[in-house]
Amino acid sequence: MTDGATALGAAKPGETAFTPPVQQGEAILEVRDLVKHFPLTKGVIIKKPVGAVKAVDGVSFDLVKGETLGIVGESGCGKSTLAKVLMNLEPATAGSVRYKGEEISTLSGPALKAVRRNIQMVFQDPYTSLNPRMTVGDIIGEPFQIHPEVAPKGDRRKAVQDLLDVVGLNPEYINRYPHQFSGGQRQRIGIARGLALRPEIIICDEPVSALDVSVQAQVINLLDQLQKEFNLSYMFIAHDLSIVRHISDRVGVMYLGRLVEIGSDLEIYEHATHPYTQALLSAVPLPDPAAREARDRIVLVGDVPSPANPPSGCRFRTRCWKAQDRCATEVPLLVSPSWLGGLAGHDSACHFAAERESGPSAAERGAEGGAEPGNGVDGGSAAPPEEGQG
Ligand SMILES: Nc1ncnc2c1ncn2[C@@H]1O[C@H](COP(=O)(O)OP(=O)(O)O)[C@@H](O)[C@H]1O
Numbered sequence: 001m002t003d004g005a006t007a008l009g010a011a012k013p014g015e016t017a018f019t020p021p022v023q024q025g026e027a028i029l030e031v032r033d034l035v036k037h038f039p040l041t042k043g044v045i046i047k048k049p050v051g052a053v054k055a056v057d058g059v060s061f062d063l064v065k066g067e068t069l070g071i072v073g074e075s076g077c078g079k080s081t082l083a084k085v086l087m088n089l090e091p092a093t094a095g096s097v098r099y100k101g102e103e104i105s106t107l108s109g110p111a112l113k114a115v116r117r118n119i120q121m122v123f124q125d126p127y128t129s130l131n132p133r134m135t136v137g138d139i140i141g142e143p144f145q146i147h148p149e150v151a152p153k154g155d156r157r158k159a160v161q162d163l164l165d166v167v168g169l170n171p172e173y174i175n176r177y178p179h180q181f182s183g184g185q186r187q188r189i190g191i192a193r194g195l196a197l198r199p200e201i202i203i204c205d206e207p208v209s210a211l212d213v214s215v216q217a218q219v220i221n222l223l224d225q226l227q228k229e230f231n232l233s234y235m236f237i238a239h240d241l242s243i244v245r246h247i248s249d250r251v252g253v254m255y256l257g258r259l260v261e262i263g264s265d266l267e268i269y270e271h272a273t274h275p276y277t278q279a280l281l282s283a284v285p286l287p288d289p290a291a292r293e294a295r296d297r298i299v300l301v302g303d304v305p306s307p308a309n310p311p312s313g314c315r316f317r318t319r320c321w322k323a324q325d326r327c328a329t330e331v332p333l334l335v336s337p338s339w340l341g342g343l344a345g346h347d348s349a350c351h352f353a354a355e356r357e358s359g360p361s362a363a364e365r366g367a368e369g370g371a372e373p374g375n376g377v378d379g380g381s382a383a384p385p386e387e388g389q390g
């Protein structure tokens with residue numbers, strides 16, 4: 001995907017590099033080397049800085065107009081922080097976010113307000129993100145108070161009823177309160193509020209994670225339908241890969257504040273080359289018991305390291321069964337590995353990126369629960385690159 005970028009070699013510690021994908025459409029959002037550190041302090045009266053939580057630490061990607069980019073990663077890897085920094089709800093520590101070519105990470109006041117109209121957010125928890133004391137009409141119509149030009153006062157009731165209709169709720173429910181709705185219906189209310197200002201981008205932060213499985217599909221289908229109807233671009237955040245597959249055109253995988261792999265739906269789900277993605281994929285629930293039994297599961301050992309003190313070199317190295325000395329000293333860049341081609345040749349931040357061979361199943365090895373890292377179960381197919389080539 002990013003020919004030429006590999007010539008850059010491995011980054012020095014802390015360094016990042018990114019070459020945008022070539023064959024895609026127009027980028028509506030360009031994110032480069034985005035960093036968000038939360039300072040850690042000691043002392044009650046005099047607060048001394050003692051470090052920082054590196055929640056987002058050098059993330060680069062493009063969001064293409066009309067696409068859905070899924071962002072996946074374990075809890076605490078920085079997904080919500082990334083979303084908030086993109087929207088400028090949290091100031092970035094460093095890096096750049098450009099919306100249609102305009103830098104927005106440094107905007108404030110009316111200029112920021114104008115841009116925010118175009119980038120909206122849908123939150124995870126429909127129980128806490130809706131004010132229980134406000135009617136649904138007031139919740140959905142609230143954005144009109146900040147942007148009255150979208151719906152002048154006399155038109156607001158009608159505008160809210162139209163939005164209720166668009167998200168599949170009865171427009172007559174306008175005077176009801178959030179507790180009178182089910183979880184799925186509340187998320188529809190959250191989506192209606194997100195749509196009110198007719199944004200171009202919606203960042204959905206785990207929008208279905210708090211919902212019953214049976215309701216998740218309905219909400220995802222609604223988002224899909226709205227995307228087509230309103231020509232929306234989505235960033236869809238989730239903590240597991242199975243949920244994003246249905247809706248995403250491309251998927252980015254995050255680990256400890258960084259993107260470790262990004263590619264099309266097919267590239268990630270069928271030709272993943274980063275060990276972390278492979279481990280996540282091996283844990284995706286399979287409905288078919290036979291397929292589940294035959295699957296070669298990678299069980300990651302060890303905890304996710306603290307984002308206040310991430311490992312040197314590759315951040316995944318403390319849990320990676322392929323780690324070598326080089327992984328402790330050289331930060332792997334998110335680039336297309338020069339030794340891989342076809343669908344495996346997408347961006348992957350691993351010095352030894354390779355597709356996984358389907359080795360012996362857990363059942364064949366007699367190993368309860370699947371493979372343990374460190375036993376060489378991955379069987380990477382490509383020859384490891386020479387020093388300095390990655
Ligand atoms: N306001 C904050 N102050 C300090 N640390 C924070 C703050 N917000 C998030 N963090 C930390 O940043 C890391 C990433 O958090 P978050 O973005 O919420 O992850 P995710 O959404 O992937 O679960 C976590 O270690 C979290 O504790």
Ligand code: SF4
Binds near residue numbers: 276332352
């Ligand atoms: S092989 Fe090395 S660079 Fe690749 S994921 Fe494992 S630790 Fe990171």
Ligand SMILES: [Mg+2]
Binds near residue numbers: 080205206
């Ligand atoms: Mg989160």
